[in-house]
Structure formats: structure tokens, C-alpha cells
Amino acid sequence: MKKPTPPVSGAAPNMKQVAEAAGVAVSTVSRALTNPGRVNEKTRTRVAEAARKLGYTPNAAARSLRMGKSKTIMIVLPGALYYGASQIIPLALAGIDGLLARNGFKILIANLDREEATEQHIINLAGSGTVDGAIVLSSAPPSVGGRSLKDLGLPVVAMLHDISDQGVPSVITNEHQIMCAATELLIAEGHRQFLYVAGPDGVYHEVHRYAGIREAIARHGLPESALTRTEGVGAYQEGFNIGFAAAEQLLAMAPRPTAALCCSDDAALALLKRLLDEGIEVPSEVAVMGFDGAAVGALFRPALSTIEQPATEMGTRAAALLLEMLAGEEVPPVTVVDSTILRRGSA
Amino acid sequence: MKKPTPPVSGAAPNMKQVAEAAGVAVSTVSRALTNPGRVNEKTRTRVAEAARKLGYTPNAAARSLRMGKSKTIMIVLPGALYYGASQIIPLALAGIDGLLARNGFKILIANLDREEATEQHIINLAGSGTVDGAIVLSSAPPSVGGRSLKDLGLPVVAMLHDISDQGVPSVITNEHQIMCAATELLIAEGHRQFLYVAGPDGVYHEVHRYAGIREAIARHGLPESALTRTEGVGAYQEGFNIGFAAAEQLLAMAPRPTAALCCSDDAALALLKRLLDEGIEVPSEVAVMGFDGAAVGALFRPALSTIEQPATEMGTRAAALLLEMLAGEEVPPVTVVDSTILRRGSA
DNA sequence: CGCATTATGGCAAACGATTGCCAAACGTAA
DNA sequence: TTACGTTTGGCAATCGTTTGCCATAATGCG
Structure with missing residues (x-):
């Protein structure tokens, strides 16, 4: 019984060892493994077999160094x-x-x-x-x-x-356009007073989503006063807080908005909860629209309507x-x- | 005005270029950058300055190859x-x-x-x-x-x-023990009939969580019939489906369990929704306990009680x-x- | 059979950083 | 000034792979 080089030895086998085992030069091993056309089929299988037996895996660092790419x-x-x-x-x-x-x-x-x-x-x-x-x-x-x-x-x-x-x-994603479309949908269903629950000030998404809503408002000839935007409340990771703060603001408004469009599902869900806790009917009194498409929104009562990002x-x-x-x-x-x-x- | 090697050139600068710029040998650069004690302070600063000016970053592949570690x-x-x-x-x-x-x-x-x-x-x-x-x-x-x-x-x-x-x-985490503790808590509050909403069969967590509940049941002298386990419904990623299926099972049971312990918050939230949709009061008719500690659970009504994993x-x-x-x-x-x-x- | 052509395999030089070893330079003391 | 010790810097080998170039073997053709 021959003594096979144990596949699980301390050091990983290198190309040289494979070459010795197959009785060829390292360069041949390299070509056999990566450039099959360049070497005789019989040699290639012999090399492949030796590599397999030794459990050889090419060293990524060496390859990176030589090739100048790391994959x-x-x-x-x-x-x-x-x-x-x-x-x-x-x-x-x-x-x-x-x-x-x-x-x-x-x-x-x-x-x-x-x-x-x-x-x-x-x-x-x-x-x-x-x-x-x-x-x-x-x-x-x-x-x-x-x-x-x-x-x-x-x-x-x-x-x-x-x-x-x-x-x-x-x-x-088409944030501007989809937000505009969602707003138009709500307008078509009779909503006239909107609240945009905003995320952090100056963030990319904010600009576009807000602009989308404004475009819909303007396109349908509603006054500027038809849209209120909440004050930014910090980072997205505070999504729930954004929603809670928005709820306070909404509850204090008169006339009260009948539709809230939110910057995230987190904000929307927090807002939703707070409104329901206050005995406000959703969507009949206030409609709530989220943004993201979180699956869990489907479990709320009512289930969260939202804009699903791909x-x-x-x-x-x-x-x-x-x-x-x-x-x-x-x-x-x-x-x-x-x-x-x-x-x-x-x- | 000397022409500085532009920091943003096609190829990244290497140690040799730094050495030339600083007027020393590569080995000195290496030591200056990684082994400060070994080289004169003045030389060291000169090298560091040259490296900074060229925007030098040591090549990770070369270092890996030489050191035998990749960090x-x-x-x-x-x-x-x-x-x-x-x-x-x-x-x-x-x-x-x-x-x-x-x-x-x-x-x-x-x-x-x-x-x-x-x-x-x-x-x-x-x-x-x-x-x-x-x-x-x-x-x-x-x-x-x-x-x-x-x-x-x-x-x-x-x-x-x-x-x-x-x-x-x-x-x-102490799945067995915490599940046991949670069950004991519910027992102490008067619950006598339990449902364990199980995840995929044979998964590690399942064994331990289920065993934890059983231990509590046994310790308090309740009969084996006090605990029912739902049939596995597939992978964890189908968390919601697990909960929905469990709801069906629970609704069909008589006597009906008064407490459901779930394998995940996903399952628990889906179960919760389904029960509420059926007009069942939670927690008074059926108590629902999740597992994971998903933040969003706090927004449900009632808020999901759960076991928070660290x-x-x-x-x-x-x-x-x-x-x-x-x-x-x-x-x-x-x-x-x-x-x-x-x-x-x-x- | 001889020559030309192709297929195949090997040698060795890179790639860039690290480090053992040695040499030069310096300081100090006799 | 010489001898010695200490500090500092440089040479060169090394890590494992890829690949240009060359040598050789194999093949085809006349």
C-alpha cells in the first residue's frame, strides 16, 4: 500500500508537488489546468489526476500577484x-x-x-x-x-x-415617476390633502420622491397647500421614529391630511400603528402608503400598501x-x- | 517645477518607486513602513512622505504570498x-x-x-x-x-x-433554557394548553427549542397532551407560511391551545395576523410568543412578545x-x- | 528518407513585498 | 590611530503562479 501524500497536511500542496507527482514541469501543470488546448490530452488527465489526489488548489495570492487581478x-x-x-x-x-x-x-x-x-x-x-x-x-x-x-x-x-x-x-429605480403615479392614484380616488413623511434631509431619495409627489399635485391643479412635508428626524435607521414623529405631526394638523406617503416601510408601519392606536381608521380616514416592499407589511391590519423596489x-x-x-x-x-x-x- | 508622479496613474505605484523617490532601497521602505524601530527616524519620515506623495498602498497579493496569510x-x-x-x-x-x-x-x-x-x-x-x-x-x-x-x-x-x-x-444562545423559561412564565400565568409552531424538521434549533418547552411542561407536572407541535412546513424562509399553516391547525384544535410558542417572529406574526383576522383575541384567548426579537414586532397590535436573540x-x-x-x-x-x-x- | 511544419513540454523571468544575512558607517574607548 | 561594538541600510532569496521563448519530439509531405 503506497503512502499517499495526505490531502490534509499542514501546508497546502503547490504546483511543484503536482508537477512531480505527474512527472512533468510546473509550467505544464499550469497549462494543463487553465489552458487545456495547449497540452496533450493524456498529459492533461495525468496532471488533473495528480492534482485531485493531492487535493491541490491554486494559490490565489500568487495568481493575483502574477495576473494583476484578484477576481x-x-x-x-x-x-x-x-x-x-x-x-x-x-x-x-x-x-x-x-x-x-x-x-x-x-x-x-x-x-x-x-x-x-x-x-x-x-x-x-x-x-x-x-x-x-x-x-x-x-x-x-x-x-x-x-x-x-x-x-x-x-x-x-x-x-x-x-x-x-x-x-x-x-x-x-424610478422613484420620481412611481411616487408621482402613486400620488395620482390617490388623487383619482378623491384625496386632496397629502402628507409626505420624509427621511433624512438632503438624501438622494428624498429629493426624487418628494419631487414626484409635487409633480402629481401640480399636474392635477391642486394648490401647494395640498402637500405637507414632515421635518426630517434623523437617519433612516431610525425609521420607526420617523413614523412616530410624523404621526404626532399629522394628528396636530388641521385640516388633517387624508393620505400619507412615506419614505420607507419602517416609517409607514410606525405611522400606521400610531394612527390605529389613536382610533383613526386606515385607510378610510387616512390612507398610508409605504416605500420598499417589505414582505412583513402584508401581515399588518390593514396590510401595508407600498411601493415595491426591485x-x-x-x-x-x-x-x-x-x-x-x-x-x-x-x-x-x-x-x-x-x-x-x-x-x-x-x- | 518638478513633475510629480501623478497619484492617479494607470498602474498603482509599488515599493520600488517609493524607494527611488526616497532615495533608499526597497527593503528600507518595507521596514520603514511596517517595522518602525528598525530604521532611522529621519529616513522613516522621508520614506513615509514619499509614499504619501505617490499614493502608495502595499499590494495585498504580494504581501499575502510572502506572508502566507491574507488577513x-x-x-x-x-x-x-x-x-x-x-x-x-x-x-x-x-x-x-x-x-x-x-x-x-x-x-x-x-x-x-x-x-x-x-x-x-x-x-x-x-x-x-x-x-x-x-x-x-x-x-x-x-x-x-x-x-x-x-x-x-x-x-x-x-x-x-x-x-x-x-x-x-x-x-x-440558550435556546433550550430560555424557551423553558418562557413556557414556565406562561404556565405560571395559567396557561395549560400549548402549541409549538415548529420550523423545518430536524433543524438544530427545533430540537432545542422544543425540548425546552417539553422540559417546562414536564417540570410542572402537566400531561404530554398539554403540548402539540405543528407539522414542519418547509424552510425557514417560508416563515410566513409556517405561521399561516399553524393558524389553520390551531383553529381546528379542540381543546384550543391558549398559548402558541413560535420558531420565529415571521411565523409568529403570520399566526398573529391570521388569528386576529378570525376575530380571536390576543393575548386573552390565545397568547403568541415569537422568537428572534425582530424590531418590527413592536409595531403590531398587540405588539409581538418574543425572545430576543443577541x-x-x-x-x-x-x-x-x-x-x-x-x-x-x-x-x-x-x-x-x-x-x-x-x-x-x-x- | 529528408525536410518542413506543427505539437508539446521545459526553462526562466517576471509579479511585489518581506526578511535573514551581511556590509558599511558611525561612535566610543583605549 | 586602531579596535571594537552598535546601528542602519542593502543584497538577494523567497512565496506560487503564469507565460514568452526555445528546444525537442512528432507528424506530414514530397
């Missing part, structure tokens, strides 16, 4: 969006991962929390050749001391935010764009994936 | 747990990332979906020196053809599941264990982080 993509996540009921980020990740993993890419996660040195950390990752590209889910590509992720020579794609004005191809598909599209950029192809500056209005009962 | 940790996620209302996975990730990033580690995500070749992919990552260790959130460490992640010579830590019997240090802390602890293992220290086979009962109204 790794960095996903830049804003810690702030990560909690609450909506599953935008996890779904987007699933979409991204699906396509990238299929194409042999690894996924590096950066910036789950927003710590001090994190931006520097991200820039370093990009500059060190650790990653071949990045998908940014935060509103601005990280930068430090004038050096920004986007001009580091790496392909970068944004999603959720449109930062094509900074030269970064972006995958977004998070998974946006992720897939962003990944596809990045792959094209890596292949040297031109990509459109903006890709729009449509959201849909999901009427479930609260509006 | 990268792989997180193995089960795609199945990723959706629904509970935020266990995102919170766990935040905990893990917090500690690892602070220690200079990168985080590689694997297996968001469960595709065909994924397990092989994971094994390859581990074998290729791409990662220095792994944290596993799925029930079993991936394996293919007899080669398992856990015996690949890499430090591996599990969380959420106890697989210490396979030699993998595990971070878990997901973030479990993540932090798992990361800490892994760091200790990387440092060659011994770690305990099992680490328990306590869950807490969160009484909010539905039980």
Missing part, C-alpha cells in the same frame, strides 16, 4: 440602511452575489458600520489590488484626502443612488454592469429598473 | 435564513464586521444562495489561501467529496448552531473567538450568549 469585488454598504423591516440590502446582495459568484468572483464586504478609519480602509482595499471593482450602495463613493474610490482606476458601479453625474454608472434585480443589474466594465465594454450611465405599486389595504 | 475571513451564510422580518443575519454580520475590521481583517461573503457548485467554491476559497479563517452561520460546515471546511487546517468558528461535536467552537453580540463573540484561534490560543468549545424574553403584549 474579487468589493461591496460598499452603508451601515445605516441595514436595519428595520425592509430587506433592500440583503436582497440586493443576493442579486449581486448570484451573478458574481457564477462568474467566479469573490465578494468582499466593506463598511457595515461607519467607523472612523473605515473610508481609508476602503480606499486601501481598492488601491492594494485586493479588489478588481466595486459596487457602491451608499450615497457617495468613499473618499479620503481628495482620493476617491471612483477615480482610483477601478470600475465602480452605484446602485440605489444615481451618481452618474460623478461619472459612476448607476442602477436606480432590489434583487437591481443587484443583478449592477453586477452585470460591473462585469461589462471589467470586460472593457461601454455601459450606460443610468439603468432604471421599475418599482411597482403594491396595493394591499392601507391605501 | 481575510470568510463568512459562510445560508441563503435560506436571509429573508423575513428578523434581522439576525444582518445584525450578526454587523457584530462580526465591527471587530474584524478593527483588527485589519477583510470580510469575504460566501454562499448567499445555495447554488450547485457553491460548496466546492467555498472549499476552494479555503484551500487557496484566500482566507485565514471562517465563521459559519449555516448548520453544517460545507464539504464536498469528503473534504470539509472544518478539517482544512483553517480556524473555523460556528455561530447560531452548536457544532462543537464536530470540533468546531460554537457561539450559541445577534450582534453573538457575532462579536464569534469574531473574537476566531481572532484568538488565529493567535494560537485555546478557545472553549461552546460559548453561550443569553437571549432575553421581551414581553410586549401578545403574550
